[in-house]
């Protein structure tokens with residue numbers, strides 16, 4: 001897919017305030033600081049479209065962008081950010097889960113996982129929750145530039161075997177680096193294939 005236009009539409013703090021669901025939508029989610037906003041910028045070939053930060057908890061609202069005037073791309077707040085109060089964490093979780101459960105035009109959720117880590121309970125729980133609620137998703141490993149390819153491959157296999165304990169089939173899996181701009185084509189091809197417009 002060639003990205004001709006990528007425009008910010010709005011930030012919302014409730015799913016009810018998101019733009020009218022007039023086009024297919026693809027959202028990026030994952031733990032705080034996993035690299036959601038950076039990956040969006042790399043995919044869109046745009047340095048500053050989504051705001052990024054070295055400090056976790058940067059994205060706190062639901063951010064909508066329109067790509068090629070034909071589909072929505074959504075940057076979501078991270079889950080599991082330890083340094084905010086419990087009630088704030090619950091508010092974030094409610095915002096995210098309400099958005100996912102109610103957004104009628106959501107075609108796919110890209111769940112981002114840091115490729116450096118062993119399977120984390122919070123990610124596995126979130127993936128299970130998606131399964132229980134029949135939410136279509138793919139898994140995207142991030143920050144692949146930080147480790148040797150052999151180590152990445154081992155970590156990805158470890159993750160897959162963890163998921164295969166409860167899942168019969170695995171969804172699409174992508175290995176990416178926003179820094180080196182690698183692995184994004186697979187994601188854009190998937191969007192082209194599933195985008196009805």
Ligand code: GTP
Nearest residue numbers: 033034035036037038052053057058059078178179
């Ligand atoms: P929140 O909005 O806080 O939930 O974070 P986020 O998931 O949007 O992460 P963000 O894109 O802001 O990136 C967090 C940090 O990781 C920043 O310091 C980025 O520069 C860094 N980062 C993101 N992607 C990569 C990558 O592919 N490689 C490397 N080396 N660093 C990355």
Ligand code: MG
Nearest residue numbers: 036037058059
């Ligand atoms: Mg962000």
